[in-house]
Amino acid sequence: MSDRLTHGTPLRPPLLSLSGVHTHIGQYHILQGVDLDIPEGQLTMLLGRNGAGKTTTMRTIMGLWQPSRGEIRFDGAGLAGLPTPEIARRGIAYVPENMGIFGALTVQENMHLAARSGPMDSARLDWLFEVFPALKKFWKSPAGSLSGGQKQMLAIARAVIEPSRLLLIDEPTKGLAPAIVSALTGAILQLKSFGATILMVEQNFAMARAVGDTVAVMDDGRIVHRGLMADLAADKALQERLLGLSMDMHQ
Amino acid sequence: MLNTLFSGDFPRSRWLTGLLLLIAVALLLAPFLFPGSRPLDTAAKVCIFIVLVASYDLLLGYTGVVSFAHTVFFGMGAYGAAIALAKVGPGWGALLTGGALGVLSAMVLALLIALFSLRVRAIFFAMVTLAVASAFAILVSQLFHITGGEDGLSYSLPRELTPAFRLVQDKVFDVRIDGRLLTYYLVLTACAGLFLGLLRLVNSPFGRVLQAIRENEFRAEALGYRTVLYRTLASCIAAGVAALAGVMMAVWARYTGPETTLSMDIMVNILLMVVIGGMGTLYGAVVGATLFVLAQNYLQTLMAGLSSAVSGVPVLPNLFAPDRWLLWLGVLFILSVYFFPTGLVGRLRGTGSGR
């Protein structure tokens, strides 16, 4: 785990850092000492097999599970113990695995609620309509009637309409058709080009390779590998060892 | 021998053992220790409520299901016996047949409710049972030509159970050995038998599965237990035992009416007894029922004293008026759920804060 060598040398301290984070859910000990740094302005991929603790890591950062031990620092301040709304207001946006769309509300109302601090920024909205044209088309329709891909687009649009410092995205390509995956990949690359900091869980290795800068691999509630995405992408043996058959190599 | 009798489930606390022994001895010797009809009446009600509350605890404490229909089963047993005695006449045949029919219909109704609740969300269960209970109470008051309506039914018992019957002519320790005494011991024996039977049940493999389901339904299901089957069986058994308690109530009181068997107040009383005594342990039923029935009969006297003591102060006399005893038990109930979720028994066992 000589990750310092491959990690690059960030000029600034990481935007978000977890050290020794443990999370219990009921009687189950899910996170068993997670150490993770999210450098500012980069897209960090969080990989690992099912049940490794990726989603729990995301939820723990968001305060949806409380860590039982360890420290989470965001922009210099501790997050552990803060309520979820406060964490959101400090500038972390979250796209959960199930997308968290409010199906009874229209697309517009979903976006309206996400734009917490006032009217939606029209330049941002125009850009979102450009990358996700479906949102404009179904603006006044109930979000519950959207297709899976459209819901994912809405979920991401909702996470970026309000300016934030860090974006957490949990498995955005889950269950989506390849054409939609490539549209999503394009949108995420654009977000990156604007300088967004993103932590993303993904099972689709092609997507992970296309958008990731750095990568962390989890297993059994711990981070077992950290490095550059490009290095992992080039090293078949390492992939095999870390990820086994869990990654979808065909897409 | 003791191990068999208590199914290996001992009180596990010196204080609790002492308290239970005290209750058992008091109940066993009640006619001799506390002469008079009111103490005997209290003792018999304690016995009956111990069984009723224990059967409710099988649902609430061992499976985590909140039902408000338990008085319905209690009432079915009571009305089964009462209607037979009132319409057919005071014979053993009528009593046994009517009681058996009451118990059977209670179990069938429990089965129907259980089957219906399979179809709906668990959270609906409490509300559905509440609706069923109030509908049943209304049904009973409307079918007055059978049930006596709001007035209920009064009837005579088989001759051997009447005060006029003498088992032996002479008094024993200054107490007349009459049919009333015989009835008391009949009730006491039946209640003890039912209680020990329930104790056996919850300590059997069946009971362990029920507890596993309460702790973690998904895990129990994953281990291959058919949780639905176990829950349904538990509610049918609980209903049957409650109905048997109802039969005994009908026999003891020689009267059956909606107020004494079906009212929401009785249901609330059962809840109070279970929670204050301790959920998930049948000994809680013993402690809870005893304390509650004693409070019901004697706390009011105490409160009357308190009330007249503060009669000069505004509001306070009303707060301590004897009719307001339920207020204080209600407060005790809320505090119990917060602070002693395992009830008095849990406290006595020194595991007060519980799970």
Add this chain to the structure above:
Amino acid sequence: MSGSFESLLARLRGGDGARRSGLLLIVALMLLALAGVGSLPTWITLTLAGLAMGMMVFIMASGLTLVFGLMDVLNFGHGAFISLGAFVGVSVMAALGPWMESASLAVNLAAVLAGAIIGMVVTGLFGYVFERLVVMPVYGNHLKQILITMGGLIVVEQLIYVVWGPDAIPIPRPETLKGALTFGDVVLEKYRLLAVAVGLVIFATMTAVLTRTKIGLLVRAGVENSEMVESLGYPVTRLFIAVFIAGSALAGLGGVMWGLYEEVITAHMGMSVMVMVFIVVIIGGLGSVEGCFLGALLVGLMNNYVAYLAPKMALGSSILLMVVILMWRPEGLLPVAKGR
């Protein structure tokens, strides 16, 4: 009558199948009853009675269903707010005796309004205390919620006895709301007309708040997925307290109206009405205000038709209705799709 609530419902977006079948059910019930009753004037009288009852139950039930939807809290103590509202409202109206006996409709309504508003304020405040003291410590534990809120109900009932005494209190309706309007053979009780009007106003206001204000959108979003609302930066707990207070106040209003309807109040009335309230929220689908409205109308109409055709079956028929609807839709008529 059906036209007016249909148009109200139509203002809600997206008429899906469940909503339409709920409305169809009501219409079918009305037609069936018309055939059973046989006389149009009687049927109109019964329908008004059913709608009035339904509206009052809706007012009492709407808060309960939202409280459940938002925080998964099942409040068996809701009935306490109904009783408390009735006692406070009736006390106010009794104090305004001359207004109640005045021959002017406006003065009568002012007295009722004063009773209703003060009743709502008191139950709203009381709801806040109840939430903080009784409900908050048991978030997320249904078993304890049911037990604790039941205990709260007992205590509040007893406190009402302490303050107002143990006897039922008769409350005559205000002068101009006594009796009925007659058009030929059709008899329309005045108070029931008022109850329907108030119910419609409450439903329309609630619908407007839930669909047009940010708070309302947050409530609906929270019912569906409260974690996501928190992740967007809104504290759901605070929203929940607001809904709890509003729901308690509405229960209080329902209590005042129910008291005037029955013309007598008892501390136990809340608990007795709760049986119907539970049936309504179960039929409607826990968490859904619209479902609650449909369910309340169904139960109200069913009760009154059956009470006329077979008096002994009234409450039994509501339970039967519930069983049938749950067999058909186990989650109720308009369940909220939970996003968790």
